[in-house]
Amino acid sequence: MQSNDTSTGRWRRRRTxxxxxxxxxxxxxxxxxxxxxxxxxxxxxVGQVAEPASLDPHVVTAVNDFRININLYDGLVQYAADSLxxxxxxxxDWTISDDGTLYTFELREGVEFHDGTxxxxxxxxxxxxxxxxxDHPYHDTGPFPLAQQFYxxxxxxxxxxxxxxxxxxxxxxxxFLSNLAYPTGLLISPAAVEAHGEDVGRxxxxxxxxxxxxxxxxxxxTLERNPDYWDGAPEVPGVVFRxxxxxxxxxxxxxxxxxDMIVEVPPDDVAALRDDPEFMVGEQAGPHVWFLIxxxxxxxxDDVRMRKAVNMAIDKESIVNDVLQGTATxxxxxxxEAFGAAYNPDLEPYPYDPDAARELIEEAGYGDGVEGTFYxxxxxxxxxxxxxxxxxxxxxxxxxxxxARISTFEWNSFLNEVNAGIEGKADMAQMAxxxxxxxxxxxxxxxxxxxxxxxxxxxGYYANERVDELLEAAQIEVDEDARIAMYHEMQEIVVEDAxxxxxxxxxxxxxxSPRVDGFELHPSFLLRLHDxxxxx
Amino acid sequence: xxASTASPDQTPDDGVVVPRRGGTTWRRLKRNRLSVAxxxxxxxxxxxxxxxxxxxxxxxxxxxxxxxxxxxxxxxxLLGTDHLGRDLLSRLIWGGRTSxxxxxxxTLIAASIGSLIxxxxxxxxxxxxxxxxxxxxxxxxxxxxxxxxxxxAVLGPGLVNAMIAISIVNIxxxxxxxxGTTVSLVASEYVDAARALAFSRLxxxxxxxxxxxxxxxxxxxxxxxxxxxxxTAGLSxxxxxxxxxxxxxxxxxxxxxxxxxxxxxxxIVPGSAIxxxxxxLNFLGDGLRDALDPRLx
Numbered sequence: 001m002q003s004n005d006t007s008t009g010r011w012r013r014r015r016t017x018x019x020x021x022x023x024x025x026x027x028x029x030x031x032x033x034x035x036x037x038x039x040x041x042x043x044x045x046v047g048q049v050a051e052p053a054s055l056d057p058h059v060v061t062a063v064n065d066f067r068i069n070i071n072l073y074d075g076l077v078q079y080a081a082d083s084l085x086x087x088x089x090x091x092x093d094w095t096i097s098d099d100g101t102l103y104t105f106e107l108r109e110g111v112e113f114h115d116g117t118x119x120x121x122x123x124x125x126x127x128x129x130x131x132x133x134x135d136h137p138y139h140d141t142g143p144f145p146l147a148q149q150f151y152x153x154x155x156x157x158x159x160x161x162x163x164x165x166x167x168x169x170x171x172x173x174x175x176f177l178s179n180l181a182y183p184t185g186l187l188i189s190p191a192a193v194e195a196h197g198e199d200v201g202r203x204x205x206x207x208x209x210x211x212x213x214x215x216x217x218x219x220x221x222t223l224e225r226n227p228d229y230w231d232g233a234p235e236v237p238g239v240v241f242r243x244x245x246x247x248x249x250x251x252x253x254x255x256x257x258x259x260d261m262i263v264e265v266p267p268d269d270v271a272a273l274r275d276d277p278e279f280m281v282g283e284q285a286g287p288h289v290w291f292l293i294x295x296x297x298x299x300x301x302d303d304v305r306m307r308k309a310v311n312m313a314i315d316k317e318s319i320v321n322d323v324l325q326g327t328a329t330x331x332x333x334x335x336x337e338a339f340g341a342a343y344n345p346d347l348e349p350y351p352y353d354p355d356a357a358r359e360l361i362e363e364a365g366y367g368d369g370v371e372g373t374f375y376x377x378x379x380x381x382x383x384x385x386x387x388x389x390x391x392x393x394x395x396x397x398x399x400x401x402x403x404a405r406i407s408t409f410e411w412n413s414f415l416n417e418v419n420a421g422i423e424g425k426a427d428m429a430q431m432a433x434x435x436x437x438x439x440x441x442x443x444x445x446x447x448x449x450x451x452x453x454x455x456x457x458x459x460g461y462y463a464n465e466r467v468d469e470l471l472e473a474a475q476i477e478v479d480e481d482a483r484i485a486m487y488h489e490m491q492e493i494v495v496e497d498a499x500x501x502x503x504x505x506x507x508x509x510x511x512x513s514p515r516v517d518g519f520e521l522h523p524s525f526l527l528r529l530h531d532x533x534x535x536x
Numbered sequence: 537x538x539a540s541t542a543s544p545d546q547t548p549d550d551g552v553v554v555p556r557r558g559g560t561t562w563r564r565l566k567r568n569r570l571s572v573a574x575x576x577x578x579x580x581x582x583x584x585x586x587x588x589x590x591x592x593x594x595x596x597x598x599x600x601x602x603x604x605x606x607x608x609x610x611x612x613x614l615l616g617t618d619h620l621g622r623d624l625l626s627r628l629i630w631g632g633r634t635s636x637x638x639x640x641x642x643t644l645i646a647a648s649i650g651s652l653i654x655x656x657x658x659x660x661x662x663x664x665x666x667x668x669x670x671x672x673x674x675x676x677x678x679x680x681x682x683x684x685x686x687x688x689a690v691l692g693p694g695l696v697n698a699m700i701a702i703s704i705v706n707i708x709x710x711x712x713x714x715x716g717t718t719v720s721l722v723a724s725e726y727v728d729a730a731r732a733l734a735f736s737r738l739x740x741x742x743x744x745x746x747x748x749x750x751x752x753x754x755x756x757x758x759x760x761x762x763x764x765x766x767x768t769a770g771l772s773x774x775x776x777x778x779x780x781x782x783x784x785x786x787x788x789x790x791x792x793x794x795x796x797x798x799x800x801x802x803x804i805v806p807g808s809a810i811x812x813x814x815x816x817l818n819f820l821g822d823g824l825r826d827a828l829d830p831r832l833x
Contacts, residue, residue: 248796268605268619268798315601322601323620378775388791391780392620395599406780408693 040534043222043238044516046527047250047262051218051243054201057186058131058144062381063434066183067263067527068221068241073186073206076105076124077177079524083340084287084436086181090119090207100172100478107163111230113189114211121159126190128157128167141198149440150179172476174483175437182436183526209234209530218243235518235533254279254511261512261519263527267325267385273511280514283507284521287338288382289331289441290432292393292501293460297423300370301460307498309360310428311350313400314393318352320504323388328504333491334446335438336505338523341484342438344491349502357400366401372427374404375418380411382432384506390430393501404428421452421459429459432506434525438487443471446494462499564827571823574816581813585632593626597781605799618788618802619795628805631783636813638699638777638784639765645703646764647757650710655749657711658718659741669715676708681770688776695784698777702767710756717752721745751828758821762814769810785810 052065057073060066078089088094091105111119129136131147132154153173158166169176179185192205204212209231210223224238242259244250247266251273253259265273265281273279294301294310301307320328332349335342361367376390377383390406397404407426409417418429433441443450448463450456467490474486495502508525517535522528565571584591594613600621608616615624657668675683687701721727722745730740769786771777778784785806792803 248794251797266794268795272798318601322604376780385794387775387780388619392599392601394781395597395620398597408775408779410775413689 041237043224043240044236044261044529044532044534045240045242045259046529047244047253047259048241049243049247049250049264050245052221052241055204055212055215055221056141056201057183057188057204057206058127058147059142059201060183061145063525066525068223069183069186069204069206070208070526071210071223071239071529072204072208072212073188074208075180075183075185075187076107077181077185079181079522079526081520082522084178084338084523085340086177089181090187094177096177096478098478100174100476101169103167103169103176104160105165105167107165108230109163111207112228113191113205113207114226115189115191115205117189117191117205119187119207120162121165122162123187123190124165125157125159126193127187128154130193138193138197141193141200144184146182146184150182150184151176172478174475174477175439178437210239213238229530231530234530236529239529239532251511254513257513260516261510263508263510265509265511267323267327269511270327270509271325278514280512280516282510282512282519282521283327284509284523285329285336285338285505285507286434286523286525287336287436287438288432288434288506288525289334289336289502290328290382290384290389290430290504290506291331291334292503293418293422293429293431294499294501295422295427295429295460296463296499297461298427300364300366300372301427303364304498305360305364306366306370307501308350309357309364309400310397310402311498311501312353312360313357313402314396314501314503315352316349316503319389319392323392324384324504326507327509328384328506331502331505333495333502334442334500335487335491338505339438341480342487344488346488347491347495350495350498354396354400361400361402369401369403371403371405373425374406375414375422375426375429376406376408377411377414377430378408380414380432382434382506383411383430384432384504386430389503418459419452419457421461423461428501431459434506436524439471439475442467442487442490442494443475446490446499447471460499462494462497464493464497467493467497561824561827565823568819568823568826570819571827574819574823577812577816578820581632581809581816582636584629585636588629588633591629593629594623596622596626596630596783598622605795605802607799608801608805615805616799616801619791619799622783624788624802624805627783627788628785628809631785631788631806632809634695634778634782634784635765635768635786635810638695638702638768639761642699642702642706642764642768643757643761645700646706646760647710647753649703650707651714651749651753653707654711654714654716655718655741655746658715659722659737659745661719661722665715669711672708672711675705676712678705680705681767684767684771685774685776688771693776693779695772695778695782698768698771702764702771705767706760706764709760710753713752713756714749717749718745721748755821755825755828758817758824762817762821765817766810766814 048064050064052068053062054060055069057069074089076089076091077086080087090108090111092108093106095104107121113119128151130138131144132151133139153169153171154167155170156168160166189205192203193200196203202215209226209229211226213222213224215221221241222238225234227233244253247264250262251265251269254262270281273281294307296302316330320330330349332347333344337343374394377386379386387408394404394406422429435441445457446462447458447468450458451461452459470486470490474483477483477486508521510521515535518531518533603617603621604619606613606617610616613623615628618624653668657665683705684701687704688697691697691700727740727744730744768777769789772784772786773790778787788806789803795802
């Protein structure tokens with residue numbers, strides 16, 4: 001017995017030792033990061049949410065990676081400083097043919113990539129052919145997951161002369177220009193792709209305000225000032241992006257001086273840091289919608305009265321103000337307010353009215369109570385605080401006699417389950433989208449042609465002929481006013497049909513040391529650091 | 537009476553031995569103050585958990601987001617409220633029911649299966665022993681939490697599945713400890729005597745060997761329950777255990793970590809409960825080992 005005891009004992013002890021070692025290591029790391037005040041010759045340290053997957057703009061899909069890329073590269077066009085409107089970047093001007101299929105861009109002169117490659121029309125053609133043309137010699141340096149979705153209509157890119165390039169679309173596609181401003185449209189140096197092949201994602205070369213310097217996995221990515229930037233060299237000598245996954249650790253790093261600026265601040269810390277004179281907090285509502293997908297294929301949510309009832313049973317004000325501490329706003333429909341004109345401001349969010357909800361449930365014949373399965377994720381891109389939000393909703397639904405049984409999933413398995421369609425598995429599922437164009441989300445999630453078996457993301461099987469018509473027409477409508485009118489009508493119908501519970505739009509947040517100046521958040525959730533400087 | 541050392545004057549008739557040992561064990565346990573303290577704390581915790589339905593507690597799932605993160609001692613909420621405004625005292629007691637029962641059941645499952653494997657391996661020896669124990673070695677070669685997470689990934693998240701996963705990863709502890717004791721018992725005189733009486737092998741295994749292995753099993757159980765509770769809490773902490781709104785100490789701890797600087801009590805309350813129960817179990821386990829160890833008599 002004695003010998004067995006020690007063997008078990010040793011095993012137990014090893015667990016404790018491991019934990020102790022980890023704690024000590026964490027303390028040492030924090031201590032190192034904490035010492036030393038940054039001076040004006042130091043780079044600005046940004047606490048990011050994760051290690052980037054790659055720095056190849058055509059390959060990456062995560063906002064986390066976009067935040068670095070937007071400082072390394074430029075696209076033909078970019079978002080204006082405070083909106084999702086498109087303005088010139090590497091293209092100084094452009095014309096669109098009347099039928100909406102031919103875009104002609106006049107390129108900026110005298111721009112060079114960080115490796116000295118001159119920027120011209122051939123570069124533009126190389127970039128888009130690389131993504132879209134399967135016969136392109138560097139097409140195998142992908143995959144390029146967003147290329148088809150954003151630029152699939154692009155039939156040909158033609159070099160007219162050194163400073164002029166033409167894009168011919170196979171059919172009109174209204175979101176095309178704003179898709180070019182999306183970070184997938186950033187342009188990379190062809191010489192770098194030729195030199196590094198697939199590894200160009202670790203050796204990025206762009207034309208942007210900062211030049212790539214070093215990437216230590218799980219430690220940092222450093223960028224240095226580009227003294228020759230066409231829009232004026234940045235004032236700070238460089239920027240360091242540190243991946244700090246745990247949100248509370250990010251806050252601690254900011255407080256200890258290990259980071260000068262952090263993104264995606266936890267709601268309670270936003271609330272506390274707002275009042276703290278030692279720090280500055282920036283908040284900006286974004287093109288983000290957080291919603292519950294309802295399963296329209298099966299009872300009880302095949303009945304529109306039940307769908308309206310849940311929309312009224314859930315206290316969205318309390319979720320955004322209390323659970324999320326004011327870091328989100330209540331959504332009124334499928335298009336976020338940040339989209340400006342495309343957003344329909346006349347729509348009122350469903351009010352919180354449990355009595356009306358109970359009446360509707362009674363009418364629908366579920367007055368004796370009803371059960372359902374509710375898919376909740378533990379966390380994920382743009383999901384805010386999904387478990388707490390799910391629990392708050394569960395409690396609200398219980399008040400009106402709906403017993404929502406929560407099943408939680410890790411983010412990637414959650415996506416697998418939900419994107420495949422929730423029929424036969426769940427009645428409600430959480431979801432959130434962040435998009436660059438008002439078209440993307442409804443087109444991919446509300447059309448009957450976007451049911452999961454058709455490869456879309458309409459996981460709750462919503463179908464309305466008029467919505468299909470409007471979405472398809474809006475996508476090829478070149479006249480902006482007509483397009484906006486279509487979106488407004490679509491939103492009215494969708495809100496009336498209530499295929500989702502429309503919950504919230506996220507306000508992104510950064511917290512900074514007051515020594516950092518010249519930074520403005522952008523509705524796109526990107527992090528443009530060009531104008532950054534140290535305050536005196 | 538003794539388990540492994542030679543005491544030729546003892547009869548193998550455990551029907552007489554067990555009550556006598558029970559008395560001694562209790563006396564010896566009482567002498568260890570820490571063990572008694574552990575026992576008392578455990579008794580209180582178990583009692584509270586059992587009485588949860590009749591205690592005047594607020595509904596543990598009732599949310600009130602406007603009243604969130606109230607500190608300890610606030611009005612109507614003795615231990616404050618969590619991030620959704622739920623009463624922490626109520627969640628702690630109801631959560632204790634979940635955590636304790638999962639810990640105990642997981643231990644019983646692991647103890648039954650593990651002890652059976654250990655008994656068979658130790659008693660029959662040879663190829664049976666080798667194949668069984670190599671299987672156990674394979675199980676033991678995985679980091680325990682990683683294996684538990686993998687099992688939950690296969691079975692799907694949920695309290696029952698978490699309990700099964702925790703049981704499986706703890707089987708090796710019982711199998712190894714029991715096998716070791718069994719091997720030494722098989723060579724003892726009373727087993728030889730039983731063989732000479734032509735008792736069946738099953739009868740020898742379960743009537744003669746098992747009762748004498750019981751102290752080993754009990755000690756391993758008492759030290760393991762605590763680990764089971766922390767491990768289940770670990771899985772719940774990672775979101776793989778109890779599904780909301782069921783409260784469970786691990787899930788409470790996990791939810792509280794986001795508020796550690798702003799409202800540390802949300803984490804401290806369940807954390808202290810786990811600490812208190814696990815340390816009490818360990819004291820009790822230590823006391824039991826001393827009390828049951830024949831060499832100390």
